[in-house]
């Protein structure tokens with residue numbers, strides 16, 4: 001049996017600096033989530049400085065949720081720096097289907113070698129050229145419908161692909177896991193998916209990509225389940241979720257993780 005908690009211990013021992021080029025909605029949520037789980041977040045995007053900051057980071061995450069042309073240039077500079085220095089980076093194709101700018105940027109980024117692509121089912125289907133893309137940032141497809149697309153996207157790109165939803169699915173194109181848990185209030189709190197992309201980044205330095213990603217998903221699923229048990233609605237859930245992430249111990253995670261090979 002995989003000791004999922006050992007991945008959390010490894011991450012916390014390093015407390016990696018995770019640089020996130022993310023959207024205005026997610027910035028604060030994501031920084032708090034990363035601090036709660038035990039990593040060091042940084043948010044930046046300016047094309048004039050992003051290469052320098054990337055070079056200092058243990059992992060990089062990319063999300064173009066509210067990006068303009070200057071941000072997109074920053075994204076490519078950051079990714080070029082990460083690639084040159086073997087810094088793992090995660091791509092979150094948020095609402096990829098809604099514009100030509102996003103579709104084109106996503107296609108270019110996919111060719112640049114992300115370690116992991118993490119999105120909801122509609123986003124992963126859209127990355128594979130299928131489905132209608134969902135409703136803006138929200139998924140309208142089930143995870144099971146995106147599993148084959150995730151496997152083919154992983155095989156085509158070399159990335160580990162994670163599809164999140166009620167039960168998450170993660171694959172390197174060959175092996176795969178399903179991660180159960182979480183809570184129906186999670187999609188009712190904005191940017192929790194964006195923030196999860198940062199947590200996946202935190203679990204990459206020095207760790208195997210597929211198992212590190214599955215462990216990050218399992219942390220989220222376990223904390224989400226615990227927070228949801230006492231929450232009155234999305235507001236109190238958001239607060240309880242941060243507390244649950246911070247309180248989660250490696251032993252807890254090993255005992256509670258519901259990760260099964262798929």
Ligand SMILES: Nc1ncnc2c1ncn2[C@@H]1O[C@H](COP(=O)(O)OP(=O)(O)OP(=O)(O)O)[C@@H](O)[C@H]1O
Pocket residue numbers: 094119120121137138139164165166167168181182183184185186187189190191192193194195196217220221224
């Ligand atoms: N119905 C659900 N039940 C349990 N957990 C869920 C449910 N829906 C989503 N989750 C969990 O919520 C987290 C975020 O995943 P989601 O797929 O909602 O991301 P997203 O659509 O990219 O979010 P956003 O774009 O709002 O940041 C994941 O940990 C996922 O497992």
Ligand SMILES: Cc1ncsc1CCO
Pocket residue numbers: 023025026065066094137190191194
């Ligand atoms: C609501 C929203 N709009 C652009 S990014 C974002 C955060 C959730 O993906």
Ligand SMILES: [Mg+2]
Pocket residue numbers: 092094095119120137193194
């Ligand atoms: Mg999203």
